Each structure stands twice: as C-alpha cells, then as structure tokens.
Amino acid sequence: xxxxxxxxxxxxxxxxxxxxxxxxAELLGAIxxxxxxxxxxxxxxxxxxxxxxxxxxxxxxxxxVTALNQAQNRQRPPLVDIEDLYxxxxxxxHENVRRSLDAVAADFAGVHRVLLTSVQDIDAxxxxxxxxxDWMEGEPLWYLIEETxxxxxxxxxxxxxxxxxxxxx
Numbered sequence: 001x002x003x004x005x006x007x008x009x010x011x012x013x014x015x016x017x018x019x020x021x022x023x024x025a026e027l028l029g030a031i032x033x034x035x036x037x038x039x040x041x042x043x044x045x046x047x048x049x050x051x052x053x054x055x056x057x058x059x060x061x062x063x064x065v066t067a068l069n070q071a072q073n074r075q076r077p078p079l080v081d082i083e084d085l086y087x088x089x090x091x092x093x094h095e096n097v098r099r100s101l102d103a104v105a106a107d108f109a110g111v112h113r114v115l116l117t118s119v120q121d122i123d124a125x126x127x128x129x130x131x132x133x134d135w136m137e138g139e140p141l142w143y144l145i146e147e148t149x150x151x152x153x154x155x156x157x158x159x160x161x162x163x164x165x166x167x168x169x
Contacts, residue, residue, distance in 0.1 A: 011142050013124045017116060020145070023153040024112060027057075030157040034169065036101055044163045045156060048093065051104050053156050055096035056089060058108040061115050064148040068118045068141070071126065076135045079148070115149060 031039070031050055039050045048056065067077035082088045096104065119127075122141075126132060130140040163169075 011128050011140070013119065013122075013127060016127065016142050016145060017119055019150045020112075020116060020119065023150045023157075027153045027157040027160075030160040030164070034164075038169055039101055041167075043167075045159045050160060051101045052093060052097060053160065054108040055099065055104045056092060057153060057156060058104065058111050059092040059096070060148050060152060061111045062107075064145065065111060065114050065118050067144060067148075068115075068122055071133060071141055072122060079144075080135045119145065 031054075034050060042049050044050045045053050063077075063079040063082075067079040070077040127142045127145075128140045130136070130138055133141065136144065
C-alpha cells in the first residue's frame, strides 16, 4: 500500500484571519446606522430581526470555536453531526429570541474575538491538511471556517442590505 500523503492547499493562516475580519466588516457595514428599534424589527431574514441574525451568527461561530478546539484535541466536533440545519437554526432562534439586544451584541462581539484567537493559535498545517480529519470528508479545516464564519456572515450581510433597501432603512 502506498504511503498516504496529505494534499496541502496553499492557504495562509493570515489570509483566513483577514477574510474573517473582512466578512465581519461587511456585516457591520450592513447594520451601521440602524437604531435599536430597527435592529429588533422582524423581517430582516424571514421572520428574524437583525438582532436574531446576530444571535444566529454568534451561535454558529460558538460551535465553530468549539470545533476548532476539539480538532486540536483530535475529537470529532458535534458541529459536523448537525443533520438538520433548519431545525438547529430554529432551536437557536427560540433560545435567543427573548434575549436583549445588548446581550446578543455582546455575545456576537465576544465569540468573534475568541474565533480570531482560536484561528491564530491553531497550527497552520492543521488548517490546510485535507486528510487530517476524517470527519471533514476530504476538506481541510479552513473550509469549515470559511463556510461557518466567512461566507455565512457575507450571506447575512447581503440579506440585511436587501432588507434595508426594501424597508427604506
């Protein structure tokens, strides 16, 4: 049997961090200037308010931080076993809908800081080796970061901008 060698895609850790920061800047730009009342208005994404979207993103980034920690400890993170994303999102919505905007905003900012630190602290090869984790099904760990944080925030930034345009905000 031939030796199994990892295929390393050239992605630098600093590029991943820069993309995380860029996606966050886009999202913050999308909500810039909204009043607290506007942040709580339903309809930004489906029935969700902007506050609900922030809670949603914070929940996913929290799961991602846990996944990165578990990956470093060679454990399979629960994040990869979420079978029904809509159901999980609905559960998170119900857990957070009654929370205050201030509490959600604090979580949203706090988990983001922890995510940046987690990515900074993780071994660069661990991020790019697409054969390191069987549970990543051939994808490198940075792909999980891209899907769960970067693309996710950009998607919802666009949703919010479209909602603001529809609502004249």
